Amino acid sequence: MSTSPPGLTAVPTTGGPGHERTEGSRPASGRRDERWWRRAPYLIVLGLASVVFTYPFVWLISASLKPRTEVFDNALIPHTLRLENFADVWDYAPVLTWVGNSAVVGLAAATTVTISSALVAFGFAYFRFPGRNVLFGLVLATMMLPQAVTMIPVYLIWNKLGLTGTQVPLWAQNIFGSAFYIFLLRQFFLGLPRELFEAARVDGSSFFGLFWRIALPLARPALAIVFVFEIQASWNDLIRPLIYLQETSLFTVPRGLKAVIDTFGNGGEQHWEIVMAASLIATLPMIIIFAVAQRHIIEGIATQGRKG
Amino acid sequence: MAVTTANVATRKLLPGGARPTRNWREIRAAYGFISLWIIGFLVFTLGPMIASLVLSFTDYNAIDAPEGVGLANYRELVTDPKVAKSLGNTLIYAVLYVPSSMVVALLLAMVLNRVGRASGFFRTVFYLPVMTPTVAVGALFLLLLNGQEGLLNRTLRLIGITGPNWTTDTNWVKPGLVITMLWSLGGTVVIYLAALRQVPKDLYEAAEMDGANAWTKFRKVTVPMISGALFFTLIVQTISALQMFDQAYTMFFGAQQNSTYSNEAALFYVIYLFQQAFRFLHMGYASALAWLLFLIILIITAVQVRVSRRFVYYEGEKD
Numbered sequence: 001m002s003t004s005p006p007g008l009t010a011v012p013t014t015g016g017p018g019h020e021r022t023e024g025s026r027p028a029s030g031r032r033d034e035r036w037w038r039r040a041p042y043l044i045v046l047g048l049a050s051v052v053f054t055y056p057f058v059w060l061i062s063a064s065l066k067p068r069t070e071v072f073d074n075a076l077i078p079h080t081l082r083l084e085n086f087a088d089v090w091d092y093a094p095v096l097t098w099v100g101n102s103a104v105v106g107l108a109a110a111t112t113v114t115i116s117s118a119l120v121a122f123g124f125a126y127f128r129f130p131g132r133n134v135l136f137g138l139v140l141a142t143m144m145l146p147q148a149v150t151m152i153p154v155y156l157i158w159n160k161l162g163l164t165g166t167q168v169p170l171w172a173q174n175i176f177g178s179a180f181y182i183f184l185l186r187q188f189f190l191g192l193p194r195e196l197f198e199a200a201r202v203d204g205s206s207f208f209g210l211f212w213r214i215a216l217p218l219a220r221p222a223l224a225i226v227f228v229f230e231i232q233a234s235w236n237d238l239i240r241p242l243i244y245l246q247e248t249s250l251f252t253v254p255r256g257l258k259a260v261i262d263t264f265g266n267g268g269e270q271h272w273e274i275v276m277a278a279s280l281i282a283t284l285p286m287i288i289i290f291a292v293a294q295r296h297i298i299e300g301i302a303t304q305g306r307k308g
Numbered sequence: 309m310a311v312t313t314a315n316v317a318t319r320k321l322l323p324g325g326a327r328p329t330r331n332w333r334e335i336r337a338a339y340g341f342i343s344l345w346i347i348g349f350l351v352f353t354l355g356p357m358i359a360s361l362v363l364s365f366t367d368y369n370a371i372d373a374p375e376g377v378g379l380a381n382y383r384e385l386v387t388d389p390k391v392a393k394s395l396g397n398t399l400i401y402a403v404l405y406v407p408s409s410m411v412v413a414l415l416l417a418m419v420l421n422r423v424g425r426a427s428g429f430f431r432t433v434f435y436l437p438v439m440t441p442t443v444a445v446g447a448l449f450l451l452l453l454n455g456q457e458g459l460l461n462r463t464l465r466l467i468g469i470t471g472p473n474w475t476t477d478t479n480w481v482k483p484g485l486v487i488t489m490l491w492s493l494g495g496t497v498v499i500y501l502a503a504l505r506q507v508p509k510d511l512y513e514a515a516e517m518d519g520a521n522a523w524t525k526f527r528k529v530t531v532p533m534i535s536g537a538l539f540f541t542l543i544v545q546t547i548s549a550l551q552m553f554d555q556a557y558t559m560f561f562g563a564q565q566n567s568t569y570s571n572e573a574a575l576f577y578v579i580y581l582f583q584q585a586f587r588f589l590h591m592g593y594a595s596a597l598a599w600l601l602f603l604i605i606l607i608i609t610a611v612q613v614r615v616s617r618r619f620v621y622y623e624g625e626k627d
Contacts, residue, residue, distance in 0.1 A: 046419055144605070144606070176344050176345055207340075242586070
């Protein structure tokens with residue numbers, strides 16, 4: 001993102017991230033019929049594409065409810081319903097613990113990164129100070145850096161602190177903010193009218209007061225985007241748990257699911273119905289989050305392309 | 309670019325003057341706000357970068373003190389067949405995945421852009437797979453792509469095609485991974501749709517009046533007007549494709565220390581680096597691997613920026 005040349009500004013920026021675009025201009029009612037006609041083929045294409053995109057989900061749900069021998073029969077409705085798969089997962093693997101671990105780590109990661117990124121973003125948005133552009137350029141530049149470059153020394157730091165083998169390294173770096181979120185929130189803060197802050201200054205507010213009482217409450221939609229993105233990122237994180245966690249009881253969902261795949265899937269016992277049941281359990285919380293925060297998520301993604 | 313946007317937008321929040329403030333209280337406060345990031349940058353980015361560079365010239369197993377070996381690690385990069393193998397795998401995958409994901413996502417977005425309000429529903433459908441955890445995606449597609457019984461090959465059989473062994477045939481593992489990853493392209497669709505909605509309708513009307521057909525309108529209006537979004541996704545997707553890990557590792561490598569389950573055809577660069585660092589504890593060598601990756605990413609991105617510069621349309625600039 002940091003490399004984006006000036007060209008990207010071609011995409012006009014409209015409002016802050018909270019800004020909802022209306023879905024195209026509605027045609028005058030007289031032209032509706034004609035419009036419907038023209039839309040039909042597109043709707044058919046989309047319908048077919050939707051089947052392709054949805055089918056793997058349906059397959060996943062269905063396979064998780066089948067007995068071992070029928071997983072691959074590709075019947076949409078299982079011939080024999082086997083809810084015990086879920087009980088089996090519970091028996092063989094502490095899935096509930098993993099979900100709990102991921103929830104704790106995710107909340108810690110998202111809370112810290114939202115607050116810290118907001119603080120830093122406000123610093124870059126409100127003040128104009130010597131070194132600002134260079135430092136902000138550095139923020140953007142760090143987005144280019146592959147995780148692999150810092151991975152080993154960062155491991156050595158946590159190792160020195162005696163924190164490898166704990167969940168701390170999975171989220172603690174977030175205390176210092178994250179470049180992409182700093183960028184996103186700064187864009188949002190820049191969209192706020194200066195007069196709000198001037199007025200508060202006249203009333204004797206401290207700089208921190210400006211941030212805490214004015215900027216933060218107004219930035220709630222943007223903060224929600226950051227929070228949800230980080231929850232999802234944390235829920236997906238595989239490489240760090242692979243590096244830092246050895247004890248099964250400390251595993252997060254992706255690490256645990258990987259262990260289930262290794263035990264019951266390829267190179268293991270080929271109990272794919274259990275792997276599918278575990279995968280479904282791993283997925284459901286994210287689907288729930290999507291159901292709740294869909295607007296924020298879509299908005300956040302769309303904003304990336306417009307402003308990135 | 310962000311800087312450019314920022315400068316335009318600064319008129320809103322920042323005071324008009326072009327010169328930075330000389331008010332020490334403000335400067336102190338500003339650095340107070342960004343201090344967290346500065347500390348994090350020094351401790352978790354700059355420090356580790358320097359450490360990694362130093363380590364890349366040593367032999368280090370995380371237990372004994374590092375031992376300087378000069379350029380040996382870098383010489384080994386050249387001779388190690390697995391570096392060539394994993395780098396080749398990664399580049400092939402990126403070349404297959406990035407363009408196909410952009411084309412499919414753009415097609416879907418363009419169709420979505422034609423259906424008015426209904427697009428909200430379909431957008432949700434296309435985005436749902438993005439919410440699926442990467443490890444779960446890997447597990448699921450391992451089964452869907454199964455050579456004998458998988459859904460994909462069964463479907464292909466219906467129309468008389470015998471599908472390949474996507475998960476075992478070394479020639480088809482990477483295309484199989486591309487299919488896996490294409491399932492999660494909803495994010496790109498959302499970005500393109502947002503960009504398409506910003507294209508002024510009168511441009512199309514003007515083009516129509518000049519007698520442009522659909523293809524001409526696409527080439528002369530749509531593509532230039534959304535070139536910013538296309539460029540953004542090109543860069544981001546390439547960088548992330550070059551760092552492919554989750555799905556490939558989930559599908560083709562065992563995580564236990566003594567696991568023998570692995571598939572050379574899916575040995576991507578970051579997987580090899582990860583194994584070298586944390587399985588074999590060759591941390592010096594792995595650091596050299598990391599710097600080579602960084603260099604490759606920088607070069608590829610620089611080339612993309614340079615080439616794209618000619619094609620990306622700047623609003624408000626003379627044509």
